[in-house]
Amino acid sequence: MTGIAMTDAGADRPLLEIKGLHMHFPISEGILMRRQVGEVKAVDGVDFSLRRGETLGLVGESGCGKTTTGRCILQLERPTSGAILYDGVDINTLSRSERLALRRRIQVIFQDPYSSLNPRxxxxxxxxxxxxxxxxxxxxxxxxxxxxxxxxxxxxxxxxxxxxxxxxxxxxxxxxxxARALALEPEFIVCDEAVSALDVSIQAQVINLLEDLRERFGLTYLFIAHDLSVVRHLCQRVAVMYLGRIVELADCDELFDNPLHPYTRALLAAVPVPDPVIEAGRNFQPVLGEVPSPINPPGGCVFHPRCPKAVESCRRMRPALRELRPGHWVACSEVS
Structure with missing residues (x-):
């Protein structure tokens, strides 16, 4: 089995670039006369890129927009706006025949192995x-x-x-x-919670298999997950999502050892420690409040209603994703 050959022209540019991606689902009411009364802002302005041969982990709570981002990349959903550049070409502008050819290069591993295979x-x-x-x-x-x-x-x-x-x-x-995902010899695979439905012992085997396949065939993964221990083992970089937006992106070790965004810190602090003595002595303070609805997200920084560091400007201005350290991007105006 051989991977798809990489051209010299595209060797230096990212394999995938996401620019200003939005995916809003309309909410309608009425029986005979349907009218739109609102929209669910599942993905609300996402930017990131993937280099060839790397694994990028996309993490966050349920409902933050991870899977919807993956579905937009796979063209299972047509984005409301934004660009998805694959090997330098915006796939949103491709014709039907061109998208069919693209299917050979991009594949997916679904979350549930019980419902993703035809039982007949x-x-x-x-x-x-x-x-x-x-x-x-x-x-x-x-x-x-x-x-x-x-x-x-x-x-x-x-x-x-x-x-x-x-x-x-x-x-x-x-x-x-x-095996089905590998059948067309792809170069990029979206792993949508690919191990979350499996027992822990089986998870380790499948994770090791995915890593071996990446090295053997030069694959690139977008690894969507909520299990941070799995992400740390498999991924080279990690992007943290909250309510449809990326709040932090960095190399894996840098993000786990030095998280800067208050939400990332809270997410990592929530991971239990296996040692019961250490766990009992931890000063863990959970984030207050509930995740706001994507139908009516808060203005400014989407995390400000629950953030312990929020100030008045956080309610008014949406912070841009800034590179505070080499390769470490954070969307928080109070972090420097």
Whole structure:
């Protein structure tokens, strides 16, 4: 199995650039005469980039917009505004045939291995379907050989090609999902909570598999997660989201060792310590209040209603994402 060749022209530029991404879902009411009465601001101005061969972790609480960002990149949702540049080309402007060609280069590993696989199809057909659709192996015998190779690469017995998903464990199903994502030899994979539905022992195996595949095939990952321990093990950089916006972005070790944004500090402080003695002696103070509704987010800094460092200007002005240290970006006017 070989990855897609990288051109010299694109070697130095980011593989993916997100600029001013917004995804607002309309809220309508009425039966005969539908009218829009509001909108859910799921993603409200997101900027980041991915270098070739790296893994970027996208973390935050449930409902912060992580998965919606991934779906926009995959073109499963059409963004309200903003640019998604893949290898220098805005994919929002592509024609249908051009988007189909792009599918070979961008794939996804879904969160739930129980619902992401068709229960009426055998594993061999599930993994082989994208190969058949894109015409990579028109011959059935070559397609079966390719499927068996992919299953073996993902740590499964090639004989599993004749099984149905219900005959496999959760970890085995997720490996099938990974094999399906690799079938088209992509260069970029969106991992949407790819291990959160698995047991902890199985999580470690799948994480190690993803890392091995990244090194072997030169893959680039956007790793969407809420488990910070998994992110620290797998990712080179981490972006923290809150209410549809990125509040901090830095190299993994830098962010975990020196968090600057008050929300990032609260998020890391909430991680329990395995040692019960240390955990009992910790002076942990949870963030007060509830996450505001994305239907009516607060003005200025979206975190200011819960922030212990908020001042009057935080209520009026939305802080820009600033590079306070080399490679360390923070959206907070009170941090320097």
């Amino acid at each position: 199809m055998k594993v061999g057909d599930i993994v082989g379907e994208p190969i058949h659709v894109h015409g990579l192996a028109p011959d059935a015998a070559r397609r079966r050989a390719r499927v068996r190779e992919l299953l073996q690469v993902c740590g499964l017995n090639p004989g599993f090609a004749d099984r149905y998903p219900h005959e496999m464990s959760g970890g085995q199903r997720q490996r099938v999902g990974i």
